[in-house]
Amino acid sequence: MAETGAKSLRVDLITREYPPEVYGGAGVHLEYLTRDLRHLADVRVHCFGAPRDEPGVTAYPEPVELKGANAALRTMGVDLEMAAGAEGTDLVHSHTWYANFAGYTAKLLYGVPHVVTTHSLEPLRPWKAEQLGGGYALSSFCERVAIENADAVIAVSGGMRRDVLAAYPSVDPDKVQVVYNGIDTELYHPDRGTDVVERLGIDLSRPSVVFVGRITRQKGLPYLLRACRLLPPQAQIVLLAGAPDTPEIAAEVEALADELRAVRDERGVVWVQEMLPKHEVIQVLTHATVFVCPSIYEPMGIVNLEAMACETAVVATATGGIPEVVNDGVTGLLVPIEQIPDGTGTPVDPDRFVADLADGITTLIEDPGRAEAMGLAGRKRAVDKFSWSRIAEETMTVYRSVL
Incomplete structure (x- = not known):
């Protein structure tokens, strides 16, 4: 076994997403964590999808034998191949349920520690059953067996840590450590x-x-689309939103967008459905008066940090780890939400939540000076508190604790 502080320590990061195939916060996390961890250890990455040119990165397509099978079953097939690819590692570190089964299998196969980073939790996303059908039971199994048997669990916020312990009460609280998500403030800047x-x-x-x-x-x-009906008429709504999980949510959003266009002027709603390159998103964020994160479930929300780094004020739901990122009244405004305790995150009073969301947005639209000051404060907070070099060091500390 390599010395725990030595550069020769081999760490295998196991993930579904890795550039250029990134569609969510976990993929962003892996991109920058990998970059900074490479200064501290011998890092190998195992991911899904097409071959990558980057040294030390191996991608795995879905097994052809499982073509047409349930999506969760195909994921488990990839996981078994990734576990085989991790032979020779000193430690495996998996991210999201998509890769947890690979990490757990590698732990058993090679007798090495398994660290799990929780970016979200399946018990708190029951709507995934709409997308996965019976595969939701498989995704839940992959996550549960990995977390309950992990040598350490990294939660991306204090709120995420509380959720882990509530969802998996058999987990030793001492094994669950908070290491925040980060932001590259050299890339994300106005x-x-x-x-x-x-x-x-x-x-x-x-x-x-x-x-x-x-x-x-x-x-x-x-x-948010319902709240936008209540905004001042001069406000322009810009949606960079695509990749719907299901046809049902796609149809619901399309209908609400049509209703919103009907009550606002012709150019009052701009909806971009394709995924834009980072540099284009950064320019849109920079020119925004306010960025809105209306999430009902968000373990941390890297996107809030991205907006803050671009000197943009944030209005966000006071749920999950968001209050640990957005400093209420300083870098943005937090919108209160009381949620039904059934794991769905649904507001107890949806109309109240919509109205409060609209009030927060309107406050900053009508006071651009305050919005500008919040944006400047947000940039400072992102730089001071959420650098990736700091996060890589904290992640290494977790590794050393289990070696």
Whole structure:
């Protein structure tokens, strides 16, 4: 076994997402964690998808023998191949249920420690049953067996840590450590250019309300679309939203967007459904008056940090780890939410949540000076508290604790 502090320590990171195939926060996390961990250890990455050119990164396609099988079963097939690929490692570190089964299998196969980072939890996402059908039971199994048998669990926020211990009460609390997600503030910084926003049809003469995220239940986009009906008429709604989880959520959002267009002027709603390159998103965020995160489930929410790093004020739901990122009244406004305790995150009073969301957004639209000050404070907070080099060091500390 390598010395715990030595550069020769081999760490195998196991993940579904890795650049360029990134669609959510976990993929962003892996991109930057890998970069900074490489200064501290011998890092190998195992991911899903097409072959990668990056040294030390191995990608695994779905087994052809499982073509047409349930999506969760196909995932488990990839996991078994990734576990085989981790032979020779000193420690495996898996991210999300998609890769947890690979990490757990490698732990058993090679007798090495398994660290799990929890970016979300299956028991708190019951709507996934809409997407996976019976595969939801398999995804839940993969997550549960990995977390309950992990040598250490990294939670991306204090709220996430509380959720882990509530969802999996057999887990020793001492094994669950908080290591925040981070932000690359050299990449994410204000871009005052206008070529992207002009190409997308965003009117720079109007205050803009921006949402960035996948169309999934947890992101709360339907609540935002309802709230936008209540905003001042000069506000322009900019949605960078695509990749719907299911046809049902896609249809719901499309209908709400049509209703919103009907009550606002012709250019009052700009909806971009394709995934934009980072540099284009950064320019849109920079020119936003306010960024909105209406999530009903969010273990941390890297997207809030991305907006803050671009000097944009944030209005976000006070749920999960968001209050640990957004400093209420300083870098943005938190919207209170009382949620039904059934794991869905559904507001007890949806109309109240929608109205409070609208009130928070309106407050900053009508006070652009305050929004600007919050944006400056947000940038400072992102730089001071959420650097990836710091997070890599904290992750190494967790590794050393289990070796």
